Each structure stands twice: as C-alpha cells, then as structure tokens.
Amino acid sequence: MFYREAGQYKASYQADQAIFPIAQDRIVVVALLAVAFLVVPFVVSEYTYRAVLIPVVILSLAAIGLNVLMGYCGQVSLGSGAFMAVGAYAAFNLSVRLPFLNPFVCILLGGFVAAGVGIAFGVPSLRIKGFYLACATLAAQFFADWAFLRIKWFTNYTPSGSVNAPPLQAFGYDLSSPTANYLVSLVFAVVLGLAAKNIVRGHVGRQWMAIRDMDIAAEIIGVRPMYAKLTAFAVSSFLIGVAGGLWAFVYLGSWEPAAFSIDRSFQLMFMVIIGGLGSILGSVLGAAFIVLLPIFLNQALPPLGALFGWKISTATVSHFESMIFGALIVFFLIVEPHGLARLWSVAKEKLRLWPFPH
Amino acid sequence: MTRTRSFNEVLLAVENISLSFGGVKALSDISFDIAKGEIRAIIGPNGAGKSSMLNCINGFYHPQQGAITYKGVRRSQMRPHQAAEQGIGRTFQNIALFRGMSTLDNIMTGRNLRMKTGLFWQALRIGPAAREEIEHRKVVEHIIDFLEIQHIRKVPVGQLPYGLQKRVELGRALAAQPELLLLDEPMAGMNIEEKQDMCRFVLDVNDEFGTTICLIEHDMGVVMDISDRVVVLDYGKKIGDGVPDEIKGNQAVIDAYLGVSH
Amino acid sequence: MAFFLEVLIGGLLAGVLYSLVALGFVLIFKASGVFNFAQGAMVLTAALALVRTLDIAQKEWHWPFGLALAAGFAFAAVVMAVIAWAAERMVLRKLVNQEGIILFMATIGMTFFIEGLAQTLFGADVYPLNIGLPKEPVFILESVFDGGILVNELDIWAAVIAGLLVAGLALFFQRTRIGRALRAVADDHAAAQSVGIPLNQIWFIVWLVAGLVALVAGAVWGSKLGVQFSLSLLALKALPVLILGGFTSVPGAIIGGLIIGAGEKLAEVFVGPSMGGGIEIWFAYVLALLFLLVRPQGLFGERIIERV
Numbered sequence: 054m055f056y057r058e059a060g061q062y063k064a065s066y067q068a069d070q071a072i073f074p075i076a077q078d079r080i081v082v083v084a085l086l087a088v089a090f091l092v093v094p095f096v097v098s099e100y101t102y103r104a105v106l107i108p109v110v111i112l113s114l115a116a117i118g119l120n121v122l123m124g125y126c127g128q129v130s131l132g133s134g135a136f137m138a139v140g141a142y143a144a145f146n147l148s149v150r151l152p153f154l155n156p157f158v159c160i161l162l163g164g165f166v167a168a169g170v171g172i173a174f175g176v177p178s179l180r181i182k183g184f185y186l187a188c189a190t191l192a193a194q195f196f197a198d199w200a201f202l203r204i205k206w207f208t209n210y211t212p213s214g215s216v217n218a219p220p221l222q223a224f225g226y227d228l229s230s231p232t233a234n235y236l237v238s239l240v241f242a243v244v245l246g247l248a249a250k251n252i253v254r255g256h257v258g259r260q261w262m263a264i265r266d267m268d269i270a271a272e273i274i275g276v277r278p279m280y281a282k283l284t285a286f287a288v289s290s291f292l293i294g295v296a297g298g299l300w301a302f303v304y305l306g307s308w309e310p311a312a313f314s315i316d317r318s319f320q321l322m323f324m325v326i327i328g329g330l331g332s333i334l335g336s337v338l339g340a341a342f343i344v345l346l347p348i349f350l351n352q353a354l355p356p357l358g359a360l361f362g363w364k365i366s367t368a369t370v371s372h373f374e375s376m377i378f379g380a381l382i383v384f385f386l387i388v389e390p391h392g393l394a395r396l397w398s399v400a401k402e403k404l405r406l407w408p409f410p411h
Numbered sequence: 412m413t414r415t416r417s418f419n420e421v422l423l424a425v426e427n428i429s430l431s432f433g434g435v436k437a438l439s440d441i442s443f444d445i446a447k448g449e450i451r452a453i454i455g456p457n458g459a460g461k462s463s464m465l466n467c468i469n470g471f472y473h474p475q476q477g478a479i480t481y482k483g484v485r486r487s488q489m490r491p492h493q494a495a496e497q498g499i500g501r502t503f504q505n506i507a508l509f510r511g512m513s514t515l516d517n518i519m520t521g522r523n524l525r526m527k528t529g530l531f532w533q534a535l536r537i538g539p540a541a542r543e544e545i546e547h548r549k550v551v552e553h554i555i556d557f558l559e560i561q562h563i564r565k566v567p568v569g570q571l572p573y574g575l576q577k578r579v580e581l582g583r584a585l586a587a588q589p590e591l592l593l594l595d596e597p598m599a600g601m602n603i604e605e606k607q608d609m610c611r612f613v614l615d616v617n618d619e620f621g622t623t624i625c626l627i628e629h630d631m632g633v634v635m636d637i638s639d640r641v642v643v644l645d646y647g648k649k650i651g652d653g654v655p656d657e658i659k660g661n662q663a664v665i666d667a668y669l670g671v672s673h
Numbered sequence: 674m675a676f677f678l679e680v681l682i683g684g685l686l687a688g689v690l691y692s693l694v695a696l697g698f699v700l701i702f703k704a705s706g707v708f709n710f711a712q713g714a715m716v717l718t719a720a721l722a723l724v725r726t727l728d729i730a731q732k733e734w735h736w737p738f739g740l741a742l743a744a745g746f747a748f749a750a751v752v753m754a755v756i757a758w759a760a761e762r763m764v765l766r767k768l769v770n771q772e773g774i775i776l777f778m779a780t781i782g783m784t785f786f787i788e789g790l791a792q793t794l795f796g797a798d799v800y801p802l803n804i805g806l807p808k809e810p811v812f813i814l815e816s817v818f819d820g821g822i823l824v825n826e827l828d829i830w831a832a833v834i835a836g837l838l839v840a841g842l843a844l845f846f847q848r849t850r851i852g853r854a855l856r857a858v859a860d861d862h863a864a865a866q867s868v869g870i871p872l873n874q875i876w877f878i879v880w881l882v883a884g885l886v887a888l889v890a891g892a893v894w895g896s897k898l899g900v901q902f903s904l905s906l907l908a909l910k911a912l913p914v915l916i917l918g919g920f921t922s923v924p925g926a927i928i929g930g931l932i933i934g935a936g937e938k939l940a941e942v943f944v945g946p947s948m949g950g951g952i953e954i955w956f957a958y959v960l961a962l963l964f965l966l967v968r969p970q971g972l973f974g975e976r977i978i979e980r981v
Contacts, residue, residue, distance in 0.1 A: 066548045067541070129774055184708045184777060184920070185965060188912045192958030203949035248534035255533045255540060256519070256526035256547075259512070263520050266509035273469060273507075274587060275495030275524040284530065319781070326778060331511065368797055375789030382782025386775055387767045 072250060089239060094232045102231040104348060107238055109341045111299045114242040116324040116336035117249050118292030123322070124331035125253050126285035127265030132174070132190030133293050133321045135197035138313035140167040140294025141301035142207050148219040149209050156219045157237070160298030167294020168287040175286030194315050201310040215309045218302040234303045241299055245292055250333045252288060261285050262331070293321075326382050329392030338393040347374050416639055418446030421480075422591060422623050423468065428477035430463055437463040438474065441649050443642045445591065450617055450624045452634045454658075455644035456667060461627045462504055464644065465593045468625070469494040469501050481591075496524060500589030502580045504596045504627075510569035514579050517568055518554060521586025522547040554582050557619075558612060574605040581612060585620075592616065594626040598633060606630065610637055635659065643667070679822045680942045681935055686828035688934020689835045690897070693890035694907075695914040695926035696839070697883040702920050703859040704879040705765065706773060710780040713908025714787040715756060715884055720891030720900040721795040722749040724802045742804060746888070753884025756787065761877045788905060797902065802895035806830045831893045838889055839927060842882070851878060859921075913961030919971025928972065933957045 061076055063069040073079045097106065119133045144163030148156055174193045201207050208216050221228040221237070228237055252258050260281040263271035272278055301308050320343060328339020350370050358365035389395050424444040430437045438460045445451045453461045466472040468479060470489040478485050481497065500521075509517055526547060532540035555561055558578050563571060568579055577597060584592055597613065598606045614637055616622050628634050634641060635655040643651035643658060645667040651658050658664055694712060701709040726748045730741035764779055807826045846852040857865040858875045866872050894904055914933050918925025937956045945952045964971075 066545050066552070070544060070548065127774070129777065184773070184912075185916060187777070188916055188958065189962050189965070191909065191912060192955060192962045195955040195958055199951055199955050203951055205949075251536040251540075252530065252533045255536060255544060256523055256528075257530060257533050259516055259520045260523055262512050262516070263509050263523075266511050267507050269471070269491075270503065270507035270509070271520075272491045273471065273495060273501050274521055274583060275492050276520070277492050288530065319785075322778075322781070326782075369793060372789040372793045372797070375785045376793070377789075379782045379784065379786030379789060383764055383779050383786070386771075386779045386782065387764070390775065 070254075072247075072254070086243070090236070094236065097235075099231050102235050105344060106235050107231070107304050108344045109337075110235065110238040110242045111296050111304055112321070112324065112344060113337040113340040114238075114245060114299070115293050115296035115321055116328065116340045117246055117333055118289045118294075118296060119321045120325045120328075120331065120333065120336045121249060121253065121261070121292065122285050122289035123325055124329070124335075125258060125265060126261040126282060126289075128282065128285065129184075129187045130190040130289075131187050131315070131318050131322070132193035132197075134313045134315055134317035135190075135194040136167045136171055136290045136293040137297030137300060137317060138197045138201055138310060139170045139290075140164055140297030141308065141313065142201055142216075143167065143294070144298035144302060145216050145218070146207065146209070152219075155223055156221055156302055157223060159219075160241075160295055160302060163298040164291045164295035167297065168291040171286045171290025171294075172283055175283055190318075191315075194318055198310055198314060201313075215307055217307040218305070221302065238299055238303055241295060245295060246333060246337075249288070249292060253333065257281075257284060265331075323378055323382060327385055327392055329394030330390060332391065332394035334397065335392050335394030338397065342393065343378075346377065347371075350374055350377070416449070418449045418639070420447040421445070422447040422482065423625075424480040425464075425468070426478050426480070428464075428467055428474045428479070430460075430467060430472055430474040436647050438467070438644075438647045441477070441644070441647075443649065443652055445623060445625055446640075447623055448617075448621060449639040450613070450626065450637055452638035452641045453625065453627045453644060454629070454631070454634055454641060455650075458646075459644040460647040461644055462595055463647075465501065465595055465625070465627065469499050469593060495587065495589075498587075498590035499593065500584040500587050500591070501593040502577075502584050502595060502597060504599065506573070506576045506580055508568045508576055508580055508583070511567065513565050513567055514560060514571070514582075515551065515555070515564045517579055518551045518582045518586045519547065521583040522551060524587055551586055554585050557585075557615070558582050574601055574608075577601070577605075577609065578612070581609075581616075585616065585622075588620070589622060591623045591625065594624060594628075596627050596629065598628060598630055606633065613637060675822055677939075679824070680938050682822060682824055683828070684935035684938030685931050686824065686832055686934070687938065688931040689828070689832045690890065690894055690930075691910050691914050691934055692927045692930025693831075693835050693838070693886065693893065695911040695918065695930050696842070696923065697886040697890070698911050698915055699918075699921065699923055699926045700842075700883045700886065701879055702915075704855050705858075705876050706862075707765065707776045707780060708773065708920070709883065710777060711760075711783040711787055712883065712887060712911065713905040714784040714791070715753065715887040716891040716894065716908050717900075717902065717905040718756065718787055718791040718795075718891075719749045719753055719884065719888035720802065720895040720904060721791050721800070722752045723804075723888065723892055724800040724895060724900045725795045727802070727804075728800070738805070745804075746892075749888050749891075750885060753888055754881055757877055757880035757884050760880050761873060765876055766873060784905070788902075792902070799899045799901040800895075801899045802892070804892055804896055806893075806896050808896070825897075827893075827897055831897070834889060834893060835927075838886065839923065842886075842923065845882075851875075855879060910957055913957040916961040916971060917964055919973040922971070922973035925971055925973035933960070936960055 063074065068074070073082055093106070115133065115137060119130060122128050122130050140160070140163040143166035144156070144159040147154055147159040147162055154162075174189060202214060208214055221234070228234070253261070260271070260276050261284075263274075263276050264278060264281045268278055271281070297313065301312070305312060324339035324343045325336060326339070327342055328337070329335025350373060351367070354370050354373060355365045385392050421444045426442050428441045429439050441464065453464060455461050463472060467474050470491045470493060473488045478487065480486075481499070509520065512520070526543055528540040528543050532538060536544075555564060558581065560575065560578055560582065563575060563579075568576055571579065581594070581597065594613070598609050601609065610633060613624060613626070617624055626638070635658075638655060640652070640654055641658045642649060643661070643664045650663040650667055651661045653661070694716060697712045697715070698709060701707055701712070723745045727741050727745035730736045730744050731738065736744070760783065764783060765776075768776055768779055807830070809826050810823055811826050813822050813824055846855060854865070854870045854875055855878070857868070857870055858872065862872060865875075891900070891904065894907070898904070910933065914926060914929040917932055918927070918929025937953050940956045941950075941953045
C-alpha cells in the first residue's frame with residue numbers, strides 16, 4: 054500500500070544507479086539517521102550507550118570491514134581480531150609518540166597501518182585459497198596476540214601491559230561523555246560505511262565479486278586477481294583497523310591484547326554470516342543481533358530456568374550462547390546464506406504488495 | 412548460405428604448439444592462423460584438444476613448445492588477464508558467469524579493464540568515479556539492447572535459464588570490446604530457436620563491430636554456415652584446415668567423425 | 674647435545690598428539706571434501722564424556738577401574754556416533770554440492786554448538802584424567818649421554834598408541850569393503866554413488882571414525898594436560914600440520930605433526946628467549962605460511978590442476 058514504486062520513473066542512469074533507488078527507502082534511511090543523531094542522544098541512558106549502542110555501532114564498522122573481504126571478495130578470514138588490534142595499537146603509539154595529533158586522527162592513521170599489515174598478510178593469499186587463507190589469517194591472529202603482549206615497545210613499556218587511550222577531545226571540546234562517544238562512533242561508522250557501500254557498487258566492488266564467484270573467469274576477462282584481492286584486503290583491514298581504534302579509544306579507554314583475541318575474530322565472523330554475506334546492511338543487522346542476543350539471554354534465561362526449578366549460572370548462559378550462535382550459523386548457511394539482510398529484502402518484497410496477496 | 416570472403420591480414424598465428432599434462436599429450440604440433448575479421452571455427456570429436464587450444468591462446472595453459480603470434484608480437488608465456496588486456500575475449504563451454512551478480516553487473520565487469528578511477532574517488536562516488544560509471548553504463552546498455560536482454564537486466568544470473576546465461580556471457584565478453592573473441596561451444600545444449608538467435612548474434616558481432624571470432628562448435632550445420640574457415644583437430648593433431656567446402660570433402664575429417672580405426 | 678636431543682624428543686612426542694588430531698581432519702577431508710573445523714570440539718567432547726563417565730562410575734557407583742574405563746570409552750564412542758549422525762543428517766546432507774568454504778564455515782558453527790552443548794552437559798571445569806597410562810618421567814640413553822635424556826613415559830605411550838591407530842586405519846582402508854568404498858568416495862562422489870555406494874552412509878562412517886580418532890586423541894591429551902576447554906584450541910594447531918603435510922595424506926598428517934611439534938619446541942627453547950618468549954603460540958602458523966609459499970600442495974598433497 055505504502056511501499057510502492059509504481060510511478061517512480063528513472064530518467065537517467067544516474068537515478069537508476071542511486072544508492073537507494075526507491076523513494077520510500079530514501080525517506081526511511083533519512084528518518085533513521087535523524088533519529089540516530091538527533092533523538093537518541095536525548096532519550097537514552099548511559100547503560101544503553103555502553104552496553105548496546107556504542108558496541109553495535111563500532112562492531113558494525115568492523116563487520117562491514119570483514120564483509121568486504123569475506124562476503125564480497127570471498128576470502129575467509131579468522132584474523133579480524135588481529136587487525137582490530139593493529140589499528141588500536143597503532144593509534145595508541147601514534148598518540149604517544151606524536152602527542153600533538155588529535156586522537157581521532159590517530160585512529161584514522163591506525164586504520165592505514167592496519168591496511169598495510171593486511172596487505173603484508175594478504176600477499177601469501179595470492180597463491181592460496183580457502184582453508185589455506187584461513188590458516189594464514191590465524192597466523193596473523195596468534196602473531197598479533199603475541200606481539201602486543203611480548204614486544205614492550207608496542208605498549209610503550211607500561212609495566213602492566215595494559216595501555217590507556219589519550220583524552221578524547223577535538224577543537225577544544227571534551228568528547229569523553231557517553232553521548233559524545235556514541236556520536237563520534239556513529240559519524241565514523243556512517244561515513245566509512247557509506248564509503249564502503251560506494252566501493253562495493255563500483256567497479257572495484259564488481260572486481261571483488263567476480264573473484265569471489267569465479268576467479269578463473271574473472272582473470273580471463275581481465276581482472277588481475279592479485280590487485281583485486283589486495284585491494285579487498287587493504288580496504289577490509291582499514292575499516293577493521295579503524296573499528297579497532299574506536300573500540301580501544303572510545304569504548305574501552307584502557308585495554309590489553311585479550312580485547313582483540315580470536316574470540317573477537319569469531320564474533321565478527323558470526324556477525325557477517327548471520328547478517329548476510331555480501332551486504333553492508335547485513336553487517337549492521339548482524340552486529341546488532343550478536344550484541345543484543347547475549348544481553349537478552351542473560352536477562353531471560355535465569356528467570357526461565359527458575360520456572361522449572363533450575364539454577365542457571367552465567368557460565369551456563371555463555372554455553373547456551375555458544376550453542377545458539379553455532380546453531381544459527383549452520384541454520385543460515387543452509388537456509389539463507391544471505392542472512393538477515395536477505396530476510397529483510399524478502400519482507401520488503403512482501404510489503405510491496407501488501408495488503409493484496411499478489 | 413555459404414560465404415566467401417577474403418582476408419589478408421593475419422591477426423593471430425599459432426605455430427607448432429604442443430601441450431601435455433603429465434604423460435597425456437593434449438596438443439601436438441598444431442599450427443594455424445586466424446585472419447583479421449574472419450569467423451574461424453575449430454571442430455573435432457570430443458577430447459580432440461579444442462578447448463585446450465583456446466586455453467593456450469588466452470594464456471590459461473602454457474604450451475611446452477611452439478609460439479603464438481598475436482598482432483605481430485610473438486609471445487611465450489602470459490597470464491590470462493594480459494590476454495584480456497590485449498583484446499582477447501572469451502566465453503566458456505560450461506557457463507562461467509558470476510552467479511551472485513545481476514546481468515547488468517556481470518556485463519559491467521566486462522568493462523573493468525577500461526575503468527580506471529582509484530579507490531578514493533570510488534569511495535566518494537562523485538566526480539570522475541560517477542562520470543565513469545555512467546559512461547560505461549551507456550556502453551553496456553548498448554550491448555544489452557543488442558542482445559535483447561533488457562528485461563533481465565537486474566536479475567541475478569544464477570536464476571536465469573541456460574540459454575539466457577549463454578547470452579549474458581557473450582555480453583560480458585563483448586563489453587570488453589575485444590578484437591579477437593573466442594567462443595567455446597556457444598550453442599551447446601540449445602534448442603533450434605536459441606541456436607538461431609545465437610548464430611545471428613555471432614554474425615552481427617562480426618559484421619557490426621568487425622570482431623574476429625574463433626569458435627568451437629559441434630553442430631556441423633552451424634559451423635559450415637557461419638564460418639569462413641575451419642580447422643579440424645583429432646587426438647590433439649590437426650587433420651584439416653580450409654574453407655567449409657574443402658572440409659566437407661576431406662577424407663581424414665570424414666574418417667575422424669565416422670570413426671575409422673587408426 | 675643431550676639437551677638438544679631432550680628438547681627434540683619432547684617436541685616430537687608432543688607432535689604425535691598434533692598428528693592424532695590432524696588425522697581426524699584428513700579422514701573427513703578425503704572422504705567428503707569438508708574441512709572439519711569441529712575436530713577440536715570433538716576431541717574436547719570425547720574427552721569430557723570419557724572423564725565424566727569414568728569419574729561417576731568410580732566414585733558414585735564404585736565400579737572397578739577396568740569396568741569404569743570400558744564404560745567411559747563406550748559412552749564416549751556413543752557420543753561420537755551421535756555427533757557423526759547429527760553432522761551427516763542435519764548439516765552435510767543439506768549442504769551437498771555447496772562450495773567448500775560454505776561447508777567450512779558450517780563446521781565452525783558446529784564447533785560452537787558442540788562446545789556449548791558438551792560443556793552444558795558434562796561441565797566446564799578442569800578434570801584430571803587417568804586411564805592407567807604411567808606418567809613418570811624416565812631417563813633414556815644413559816649410557817650415551819651423561820645423566821641420560823629425560824622423557825615422559827606418557828608421551829612414549831602416546832606415540833605407541835598413535836602408531837597402532839595409524840596401522841589400524843591403514844588396514845581398515847586397504848583391506849575392508851567399507852574402506853574400499855571410502856576410497857572410492859574420496860576419489861569421486863558422483864562416480865561412487867553411481868556404482869551404488871550410499872554416500873550418506875559413508876559420510877556417517879567417516880565422521881564416526883574421525884570421532885573415534887578424536888576420542889583417542891582426547892584420552893591421551895586429557896591424560897597429559899587434564900580435560901579442559903583449551904583442548905579444543907590446541908586442536909587448531911592441526912591446521913598448520915595439514916598445510917605442511919597436505920590435506921589428503923595420512924602419512925602427511927603424521928610427519929607434519931612431528932615437524933610442527935619438534936619445530937615449535939626447538940624454536941621456543943633456542944630462539945624464543947631472544948624474542949621475549951612465548952613464540953610457541955604462533956611459530957607453527959608462520960612456519961606453515963612460509964612453507965605455503967614454497968609448496969602450496971603440502972609435502973604429500975596432490976597437485977591441483979585447474980580446468981575450465
């Protein structure tokens with residue numbers, strides 16, 4: 054009824070290639086952004102910021118980064134935690150060694166460092182595929198775990214091994230309040246997310262998808278596999294690295310290497326699979342889902358267990374979480390490899406016809 | 412329709428190519444040439460080495476012996492994407508489309524070689540990146556019109572029927588505006604009507620764009636009708652080469668197809 | 674020299690354990706083309722099922738040790754059979770003809786499911802496991818070196834068990850009807866099906882055999898380190914082992930395991946201190962990565978010819 058595109062004619066290729074070609078979509082997106090920027094800061098509690106909104110926003114960005122590599126270019130990575138760590142520690146070192154730099158500039162530069170490291174680890178992947186790449190990225194993960202723990206220069210010789218972010222400020226404004234943290238993260242995520250969307254719908258993105266869908270055919274029509282994979286690695290690591298910097302500076306404040314362990318890598322991978330391989334929107338949905346589900350389980354399971362007279366400990370909840378994630382991964386891979394994003398577009402198809410059955 | 416056209420300029424020459432996998436000889440001492448502007452067919456029974464021949468021409472296989480001269484340049488080894496950069500396009504025996512992408516995106520990928528804007532402009536998608544996208548979209552829409560596939564522009568190719576997929580694959584190869592187009596069994600598994608369409612497209616491509624075409628095909632009727640010259644392979648050896656009428660009368664070719672014992 | 678040998682032998686014996694896990698990977702990869710990430714979770718689950726049954730049978734039901742041990746192994750084997758059945762029925766069958774990478778990710782999902790389930794059912798503490806293997810350190814070659822070389826008796830037993838297991842598997846594959854069917858399936862799924870080999874049944878058997886290999890690995894490893902969650906992480910080391918040995922080769926898994934085991938111990942002891950220590954956690958992966966650049970198909974893997 055309301056979601057109709059009849060009567061919306063596209064008179065130019067430009068209009069047809071717009072990011073949201075349907076007018077209703079544009080309205081919804083603008084409204085959502087307005088709510089996120091203008092309404093949320095006035096109504097949300099500090100707990101919601103810390104437990105939900107900031108993690109969802111930052112991890113969405115990381116998930117978009119991983120989706121570029123996995124969903125668009127078809128290269129499995131089990132080491133995204135490592136690239137978050139590289140971004141975080143690079144930003145930290147820049148802020149320590151070049152104290153005149155604004156912390157947010159450090160975060161951005163940290164992204165570039167992560168892109169460089171990503172390329173370095175991506176080079177072996179030129180020759181290898183599939184599981185082999187998974188192993189190469191695991192190497193990156195374990196190497197980063199070790200390097201940031203044992204190589205003291207990276208942590209500026211702090212005795213505890215834990216490091217602190219510089220005070221967050223820009224143009225003389227203090228940005229350490231939860232609202233400011235949230236808004237800053239949101240700006241990063243929206244701007245970089247939009248950039249990622251633009252890249253994946255341009256010729257570079259098509260190159261990645263060509264490599265993903267059939268690398269031999271891609272090469273025969275002139276895609277250079279090396280260049281395509283390396284750009285995917287670089288863009289992906291850049292986004293993940295920036296997310297890592299934000300996670301460390303904005304969300305954690307002070308952190309240890311364990312914040313970017315292999316568990317983080319798996320978490321991001323789940324976001325991408327559940328949200329939808331090859332979808333920017335899916336990355337965001339996946340991040341929200343993976344952040345919210347444990348919160349929900351923690352709230353819901355103990356009372357539910359009490360109904361049956363079971364005492365459910367936090368450890369049990371985390372085991373349940375692991376089971377549910379595992380089952381969902383298998384479920385989505387079997388039933389809907391394009392994840393929540395695909396469910397969303399099916400819902401939109403239905404909405405187009407609503408309230409009529411056909 | 413029998414066509415007699417004459418061509419002077421050699422676009423690609425294959426000299427004494429031999430290729431083997433382990434102990435299996437796929438091609439032995441093959442020589443032939445492809446003239447600029449002609450439609451050249453490669454025929455032969457299954458396993459004769461036809462696809463291997465195409466794979467050598469576009470750099471996917473590297474022959475152990477012999478050389479390929481393309482546009483006057485002899486080359487020993489090259490990667491497939493270099494062949495593409497030099498203007499050799501190709502379709503495959505088993506459809507090799509990018510299944511996760513739409514028809515439009517598949518054909519746009521064919522323009523990839525000519526799209527140059529860097530990541531930065533891509534990320535912003537304004538200025539040069541936006542202009543480039545529109546410019547190439549126009550070319551691609553022209554190909555879509557030419558192949559009469561407007562209605563499936565936005566459909567993921569994985570959902571298309573076989574005949575249309577073949578057509579999209581041709582479109583993707585055409586999008587690169589190749590000088591030499593290699594078609595590996597473009598009509599295999601099609602019904603009469605689809606075959607007629609495909610023949611028309613092949614002839615039109617040759618006429619309108621002046622593209623040189625080298626095709627592998629099993630349907631003798633089609634081959635004899637549309638090709639200017641035919642080369643015949645059997646067990647990796649060349650057993651015939653000439654205009655369709657010569658091939659029809661060639662005893663070695665008749666034997667190969669009727670299965671005379673060697 | 675004696676110290677070097679001591680480290681080398683210790684590393685080789687630890688490598689045997691990696692080989693045991695890698696073996697499970699190879700079996701499944703050969704027969705179904707699936708890279709089974711869940712092998713580590715299967716090791717953990719088997720070990721948990723074994724140790725918990727053993728504990729309960731001994732402490733609560735007061736069964737004699739031998740009987741309790743048999744019950745433990747029997748129950749763990751049943752658990753492995755259930756996992757094999759569920760994997761075939763609920764995952765593999767539904768993902769037939771999908772790309773390897775999708776199946777790989779599905780096994781990652783299975784990993785998390787199995788780990789969560791196993792820890793919910795059997796508990797998540799550290800459980801010491803005693804299956805009757807001696808654990809005393811012993812000195813060998815005392816006549817050659819002053820003071821001899823210190824090795825752990827348990828490690829030697831582990832090597833013996835691994836050897837027996839490999840011999841048993843080799844016999845099973847070469848001499849039995851099922852073994853022949855397995856090899857046929859490994860060569861070509863469709864062809865095997867067309868001569869009447871039931872693919873689903875074969876997959877179940879392969880997963881079961883891999884599960885039993887996991888049980889043996891879990892029993893030996895659990896005796897050495899105690900049964901705990903980290904068993905499933907140690908299993909990740911099988912990845913570099915496979916890259917070294919090749920994904921389809923049983924001897925490759927064994928030799929790869931030995932190289933990784935020895936290599937990382939030697940590196941830790943002789944190179945580690947100059948790098949701040951703890952390089953064991955990444956050495957195997959980086960070694961495998963460098964190896965990839967030289968020989969992508971592994972020591973014993975088959976060369977891949979691509980066709981279009």
